[in-house]
Each structure stands twice: as structure tokens, then as C-alpha cells.
Amino acid sequence: MPPRYDFRTPRLFVADALSAGTAVPLDKGQSNYLANVLRLGAGDAVLVFNGRDGEWLAALQPEGRKTVSLSIAEQTRPQHEPCDLHYLFAPLKHARLDYMVQKAVELGVSRLQPVTTRHTQAARVNLERMQANAIEAAEQCGILTIADVVEAMPLAKVLETWSDGRVLIFCDEDAEVRDPIAALSVVQKGTPLAVLIGPEGGFAEDERTMLLRQPNVVRLALGPRILRADTAAVAALSVVQSVLGDWS
Missing domain, CATH: 2.40.240.20 (Hypothetical PUA domain-like; domain 1)
Structure with a gap:
């Protein structure tokens, strides 16, 4: 073959x-x-x-x-439709952000959305650099589409305009369901998805409360260890793709 x-x-x-x-x-x-x-x-x-x-x-x-x-x-x-998978993340600094963008593209995300939070470490986001990293990852990995790269937005504004039809998978170390496979089993395959990774300092309590008030929110635990944000991105997107995406 x-x-x-x-x-x-x-x-x-x-x-x-x-x-x-x-x-x-x-x-x-x-x-x-x-x-x-x-x-x-x-x-x-x-x-x-x-x-x-x-x-x-x-x-x-x-x-x-x-x-x-x-x-x-x-x-x-031929061209094919990409996964309808958005990746929302608190920006990181320089090389670690480059790595995270590249791995997110390799794992099939269709949209990269920087989200500023109370404990976000990086104040500025270089969208041109993000776009260049997304293109490089697609070139090297045989990917046919380029993920959309959009302007950074405050978390509150992102949630204000959230579509009820898209499930928000919120990576939360305090999730009640510890098994990530079980947590995702409530979501129907083919549903538009978004994965949200917070900053290394975690979400503030009012931000967590705001997230949990949203419709169609799934809290996803990523195991017993504390992961850096770029590592958490790879872990979360891998789990989501294996259960709900184009891996299964």
C-alpha cells in the first residue's frame, strides 16, 4: 500500500x-x-x-x-473539511507559545483564539508569528487547511458572544468527573467543539463561576499531575480528538 x-x-x-x-x-x-x-x-x-x-x-x-x-x-x-474544533488559550511567552500553536495545528484545530484572563502572563500576542507557526506546522505535517488565527479577547467577552451550539470543554483540575473519557461521553460526536486551557496560574474563582454558568460546558480533568499550559494543550486535544474527533 x-x-x-x-x-x-x-x-x-x-x-x-x-x-x-x-x-x-x-x-x-x-x-x-x-x-x-x-x-x-x-x-x-x-x-x-x-x-x-x-x-x-x-x-x-x-x-x-x-x-x-x-x-x-x-x-x-482533494480538499476536505477540517474538524470543527476551536482552541482557546491564555497566551504564553515566545517559544512556548510557538510550540503550543504548532502542536494544536498538528492535532487538528480549525481556529486559534487567544483569551486573556486574570492570571494571563503574556500581555501581547503576535498574531503574525502565530500565523507563521500555524502555516509551518501544516506544511510539515501534510495538513491541507490553515487554522484561523483571531485577535485576543477577554474571557468575559468571549463568553458573552458564545454560540449555544458549540460545546465548551473547559480544562479544570477541580472537575468532579476524574475520568476524561467518561466526562466527554455526554457529548454527541459531530457536535462543534471548543477546548479551553487557562493560564499557568489557573482561573480566578469568578472566572470559573462564569464558565460554569455557560450552557453546554464540559469540565475535563487531565490526570493527577499539574501540567504546564503547553503540555495541557497536547493532552486535552489528544483526548478530545480520540473520543469525539477524527481519530475515532
Whole structure:
């Protein structure tokens, strides 16, 4: 049986529409990466995707000393609908936020929503850096869609505009049901989901009260140990995907 994905051919995200016979110009950074870092030459294969038209096989076409384009040949994988899984998180600082964004994308989230809370450590969120990390993770892991990256919002404002149709899975060390599988069993598979991870200092009591007043809230315990926020993200998203997502 052939491999599900081709991980040997370089893979790039582009914004342009993709179809057979078209040419896609690359920006300076992408051109440098293919021609000078990977040392590809004319005619070498590259996989390309845009989050809308599936994945396509293309050939490298140098157009000068510093720029190249891609000649689109044939589709290798059709586009599919991503999981309807939002990830809400209290921002972290620099490298740990980079790691968390990359792992969340690898685990199939469709939306990245920074949420500020009473004990949030990072005051500012670099959305461009988050987007770059989301794209890099998708390029490296064979993912066909790019998660939406949205502006940071206070927790209270997020909950004020919450859709009753989306279940909020709230990671809470004080959850009464200690078994995460049992806690998630009350949710019907196929329901729109959101996973919320708080700051390392935890939620303030008024924030926890506000969360528990929301409709369609599931409290999820993540075991007997205290996890760092980036580790908790991997643990929570893995459990959710295995029980309610596209792993099962």
C-alpha cells in the first residue's frame, strides 16, 4: 500500500488559486528556501496547497537569480473539511507559545483564539508569528487547511458572544468527573467543539463561576499531575480528538 502522504517532497503553502497548467509566483523567502536552502533546480518537484483547492504537485521554474515560480501539474489530494474544533488559550511567552500553536495545528484545530484572563502572563500576542507557526506546522505535517488565527479577547467577552451550539470543554483540575473519557461521553460526536486551557496560574474563582454558568460546558480533568499550559494543550486535544474527533 502506498504511503498516505508524501513527506519526502518539499511542501509549501501559497495564497494563489491552484489548478492544472497555472503558474504560481513565490515570494522572496519561499524562493530562497527552495533554491538556496534546499538547492532545488528547474523541474524539481514541490507539493503546494492553499487551504481551499487541495494539494497539488508542481515543478520548480527559476525566473531569475533570486525568484522562482511553480508550474502546477496535477492534484495529489482533494480538499476536505477540517474538524470543527476551536482552541482557546491564555497566551504564553515566545517559544512556548510557538510550540503550543504548532502542536494544536498538528492535532487538528480549525481556529486559534487567544483569551486573556486574570492570571494571563503574556500581555501581547503576535498574531503574525502565530500565523507563521500555524502555516509551518501544516506544511510539515501534510495538513491541507490553515487554522484561523483571531485577535485576543477577554474571557468575559468571549463568553458573552458564545454560540449555544458549540460545546465548551473547559480544562479544570477541580472537575468532579476524574475520568476524561467518561466526562466527554455526554457529548454527541459531530457536535462543534471548543477546548479551553487557562493560564499557568489557573482561573480566578469568578472566572470559573462564569464558565460554569455557560450552557453546554464540559469540565475535563487531565490526570493527577499539574501540567504546564503547553503540555495541557497536547493532552486535552489528544483526548478530545480520540473520543469525539477524527481519530475515532
